[in-house]
Amino acid sequence: MDFKKRLRDTGIAVTLAVAATLPLAGTATQASASERSFRMATAWSGGPLMEVGAQAFADNVARLSGGRLEIEVFPGGTLGPALKVSETVPQGVADLGHTWSGYDWGADPTAVLFGGYAGSFDSERMLHWLYRDGGVELWEDWRREEFQLIGMPLFIRTAEVFLHSRKPVQTLEDLEGLKLRTAGAWLGISQQMGAASITMPGGEVYTALERGTIDATEWGTLWENISPGLHRVTKYVIIPGVHQPTAPFELVINPGVWDELSDEDQRIIREAAFITTINSWLTIGQEDAKALDFFRSEGNEIIELSPEVQYRAHELGQAWATEQAEDNPWFARVLEAQSAFAELWGDANRYRNVLTRAD
Template identity: 65%
Template sequence: MIRIKALTMVAAIAAFIAVPTLALAQDAKHSFKMATGWPGGPLMDIGAKAFAERVDQMSDGRIKIQVFPGGTLGNALKVTETVKNGVAEMGHTWMGYDWGRDTTTVLFGGYAGSFDSERMLHWLYQAGGVDLQRQYRDEVFGVVSMPLFIRTAEVFLHSRKPVRTLEDMKGLKLRTAGSWLDMAKDLGAAPVTTAGGDVFPMLERGAIDATEWGTLWEDIAPGFHKVAKYLIIPGVHQPVAPFDLVINKDAWAKLSDKDKKLIETAARLTTFDSWLRIGEEDAKALDVYRKAGNEVIELAPEVQYRTREIADAWADKQAETNPWFAKVLASQRDFERRWANATQYRNVKVRATATQ
């Protein structure tokens, strides 16, 4: 009897030890390549690479993601296509680069009619935006998609010419992307698009008069201010810019439910971290430009008001013929109406001080 009890105890201990061993054996290892649209800078460092590092940490090294600079695995403006075709299992892009195929992309990537970054985060994570994004990218582009990285309002322009009024916009050769290519024309500008790595040399040699790219802090790294004296704010063309993690559907299907949740959580944490970091660094950045000898110009109200009018009219036109655009736009405008009076209960008036 004693021997039977001993054997039973040994078997129980062995079974107890085997359970976590079996669980570990079921947690598969994965190695993915990630294509990006960026040569470097914050989008790479606190976006794509930060996400890869977080996934590695959260998976105890089981899931490895090798991040490649823009253009290494394919066209930097066509990361979605690179991922869909399986050249890379993952990609980090701005969805608005795909606007030529479907203009709905700019509603998720931000355009001149978008709300600010705080509201965009609430819409994405609390009001159904993430689910709409997943459904849309799957149905129209055949990839798995979720937010990864988000900007606050961008710099309107780094310009070789002063730009303040609607008259100053006429004939201005500027680099941009997404729906602003169309809208800038309505302001009288002459817009073109190009990958991020080509912007500086084009601006330096005068092939373009001005460019938009990122926020105050993000634009320090590419050095546009070194070849363009004028810094034009605020970024009415892009009040917010969420970026996009795209995943090949076959690669996604190989992940367990647990690992899919891990990827989603890592992307969400990276997105919030990027927002916090950019907000803090933007607050310091104007001094950098002023010390470098740049002149900071605030756009005239006429330009800011006219931009929003153009954006709303453009969105209404897209919604007339594009069911997905209409669906997402309706969701965003419903959200915007709910938040219409938010400043009354969220913003507290204070007297200006010397430090302000």
């Protein structure tokens, strides 16, 4: 497709610089094209996922289209249940949605291969796989075939915080019986590690922690977790997020709405999603670097997981993926593509990382 070819022919820096300073080519065509407005459902009540994700995407679409395409962004729960955006959009309640594909793991576990799980590679590798090794195309084909949706990346996290917890957690023994809020494949994998895991929308987590309904939660990265105030109702910040080494989020579009768009408008949507995704990665990476000091200043204790927990989580994640691939052709197809990419990048740490005394 033209989008794929263009991405291969231009670097990220060039794409961002051009998009940030100039209107898209073909201004005369845009001026004569029809104006459109869309309703966008989200799974978020606010915070970085809304500001750096959904709303930033809407702003990018408006800018790149010269104001012709307008997207009204609705908080989670306004246009249907927050965790059911992928159902709200094909029903026509919303034209577009911003969600995490992993919420659909019950319908098809392939969702977590795109959304990230304990066996995933990191976000830099995920971005390369998506935009340079065919991942975006697989994602779109899977969503259209299995869910009658158009899907593509929109926003990506670095590794999440493992837990904001009312109890200290460092070892496998500490996980035993821990009442943990999570989602996706980690729901089952964490239960294998001894946790008493449940799932709930993000908007309910703070109250559940405050009341002691749950002991701990995973949610976002260090910086993302400042705005929901999880540090105020927990004492411990547990790192690193072995359950979620990466977390791409997703733009879903009603296929009827998508097919009505011109090639140019589809290109604008793709471009805006790409720019928003890269910008979210850069923003979160920078802000995460500042966040540990914030949590310390708020009286939180930082705990690093023992190596045995980190190794065990990755092993269980990979074992889970192998099992899913046995009777799910789509899962097997995507896992094979990711495994081939991981093999290609097998020596990357040797030629990309330079040791210093600070390491």
